[in-house]
Amino acid sequence: MNLNPPATLLLVDDEPEILVALSDLFEDEFRVLTASSGARGLEILAAEPDVHVIISDQRMPEMTGDVFLGRARQVSRSEALLLTGYADLEAVINALNHGRIAGYAPKPWEPAALLSMVRNAAERFRLARALETEQALLQGLLESSADPLSFKDAQGRFVRLNAAKAAALSCPLNDCLGREEAGMLEGVAAAAALRSADAEAMARRRAVETLEQRQEPGGPPRWVRVSRIPILDGEGRATHLATVEHDMTEQRALEERLHQAEKMQALGTMAGGVAHDFNNLLTAILGSLELLLHTGLAQPRQERLVKNAIMAAERGSTLTQRLLSFSRKRELQLRASDVNQLVADVEDLLLRSLGDAFTLHRHLDEGLWPAMVDPEQFGLALLNLCINSRDAMPEGGEISIRTRNVTVREEEVGDLTGGDYVAIAVSDTGSGMPPEVMAQAFEPFFTTKEVGKGTGLGLSMVYGLTRQSGGTTVITSAPGEGTTVELFLPRARRPAEMPARQDGAPQPTAHPVTVLVVDDDPAVRRVTATFLSDLGHRVVEVPDGEAALRMLREEPGIRLMVSDLVMPRMSGVELTEGARSLRPALPILLLTGYADPARVPEGYPVLRKPFRRADLAQWVAELLQD
Template structure:
């Protein structure tokens, strides 16, 4: 027989070849642990004491604190009668390195089935554990869960990522019924089972699941291989699953987009046609506006002479004159005034009228118009004004706004010959960057004039803002009402929308920009100034139209002023330099050849600081800056003007 030492050496050689990292033999009755040198080295034990053995407590001292409780439970199970031991746990070696060990052992029982010895081996599995950890991290980072299923078994080996994807508690094994139970579509199997071993089994597919934790519906893809045994009586399934919900949703959106492609193309074409039509309409309105503005300019010069001459003749008529002659002059005055009103509307449509924008309180303005609206609208029409208590102020010419609202109210009245309801409503509105009116984004106040009258057809609605277009009978409208409203609001930096349907009424909405809250609202009435002047007050009149200049000079001299005149800017500057008596007021036309009235005023003020200026024009575009508004400090008298208008205006300026 070989000696024991030889047997021990032979055993150690076999264990080393098998990858064992140590062995132990625990004498349970003596409570002594006998280990080999490799076990002692791993645990940091004194190898000179191997023969005497060690207390069993040393076995637990080197085990990682987190693993120590479950190892004590496992050992207690052996002492209670369990025969086999197989556990993986961490050991901290003398250098402080954490090493993973797989302990496998067996208890030995006496005749009374009481454990007396416990022998076993330690195998270093650190590298395998590290590989498994890297694989786990890779699966978690990539969102890939793994599974392995053997035909005929009720459980499946799974990774923690597999459990996470299904919303199940992390574990290493799951029942097949639990896995297939999360499928949203009954009859499908994520883990195929119960198949004929010889029949083909495919692991390619996608499944809808209802997660076990939060109940969310997700799409899971499954891929893998089927491994059959050599005799064809069984198989194993090895595969992976991963979440494909995002791609499924994108597929659904793409499918929906393809299904609605034709409708979206039609909508895009319609939108483009609408934009092109709006552009053509805008270009047409601009072209007509330029034409009407030029006509109004020349016409206003003629009306200035006509109205002025009629006024002069009327003032100088003998009280005993034939009444028929006086009536003729009165009729001529009325006709001229109607013509002046027409040119005013032309200028409003062409956005060439002079505006005096001020911070305006819309509710107060509408309240002030209440009596006027009531008198204008027939008793068969109920008038209501609906405005909130708190409303943004707007930057607008209040007189022109009143005219626009009154114009819309009259149109509404005419659309309800049998009576009805007229509502004027105001509210705040925020306009975004993309809007059909082409307005600058910001805060606006919307003023809507609403009636329940006859309404308009689609064809009429398309032409409603065209100048001279009207649905009224001959002699009952010029066709400039809505176009004037349109021009005034656009010149004020706002927009107009109209919504109408036959027999259901019309709503016209004016959108006006919000005013700066720091600006003050003008409420104090202006006092009437004395109209006549004195020979000591010198006025320089500059006008390139000889007839208009002669008329203006005559009016001012009749008012008592000392008047000198010039036909252009250069002549006016020479007169300005020659005068010994200072000129107190420059009255100049705006549109003149070579040097405009604005340029003349700038040079004249530089030469004579404090010189007051009054512009006159029937076409005030050159005096309007900053988005079609009058410059600060500019005084303007629009042509045609009456004797009373120029008298009051000149006196007002000189008395400032």
């Protein structure tokens, strides 16, 4: 494939013999067009815009060569050469002025000289066309790019720039030309930094990319990626500098949100593991205290101390519930709920918790959509938020609870997908948060309160609740301007459900049977076995799944298995599958300090740690009754 097709020549002469002679000279190297008059030559130029060189005779009837070339210049940018058989200096000068001829040759011509003259003219045409193309491309780039672009000389003065760059400098485009960019900046430090960055790129003689933070008056900081590209001459010297600037503020914000989401996920995984181990400890502590209480303590003081220890252990259980809500390892009971009614249900509790120094305002949307949420956990989240607001206003103040319907577009609210949501905002008139505190507000155990006055789990629990519900939590705050925490809960597509009524009837007792207890934690296993023994059952204890399967093969009298869900080597899920293959009708109760709902086998009951003897007794009675 010929990437450089031959140049096109237009030969104009009224003598056929001259046209034949010229054609014979050029046709091996050029594409040749011929015309016997100036008028015919103009017709050809109109139809053939890509003629590189015109060679015209001067003495022609109707239209002389200089006149023809003058008219040709109006429709073509071709190079032009004049042939004349007379020493007509006036015609040559006229052709130079109007036809802008590149040269002239006498008749008869010297073939080698004329051929060389035409070659040079064709090359000039190609160079001019290439320059025009580059100028058009550059102009198109400058005008169409939304990114600020500029070209500067070695002294940092603008040679070319686009409207976006001029707008960034708050200067009319033409007024920027010839001015040094550094001198147009506010502040000595900014000017010095720009000169240093430009000089470094010029010295390296290769493209340099930097990420710069820029602060505009009255606006938030922006992040800008600046590419500095030195332009080298034929000897490799950097003579000019091209700069391309791209605003990275939105991308940086997305990256920070992604980083924060990844950090929260890692913290959630850690929190779930901590809660699991803590619940095992609480099960042993709470179970032992309850067993001690039921032995019949000799002195009232001893009973008070044990009951006080039980209350403390139950408070520890509440902390693990908050951790599990944050880590999304606690299975929520999501249902379509009337959020306005849930707010009204906890209003008395909120007022008692806040005290007389605080005023609680409610602004509830009467047409509020039902939302998918766990009502119990929502009430706890609302209480946590109001207590946080109270603690931010030690001298008293106002707290507002607002509800509203909102349709969110994609990427409009943090990590929230587009759709319909019910928003619940808790606002206070407190001291507010600086940005560095807001960035850590959802992290578990992070608190600005004094030691002993906060666990740092309130906001993390709220965040975990909304994320597990399919929504999110957003904080808006500034020092001295108070704080607003807004919960976004997904809109329910069915009417709000009425709260289920609690059946207070006593659970039936179970006849004594042999129960297999499987748990790798000896303290938990002992407490579970003792509870079951106190209920009258015969207990067989094993520390792992392999031993449990062996016991099921050897002990046909086992009627119930109580197993931990998370164990090394063989998990509770794997154990239930093996047990079902051996004893398809065997009732199984799973115990867990945390439970990702996806990990629990479908159809198996789960008892959360820490549990009381009455909780275990209820499940055992129900399973043995079936």
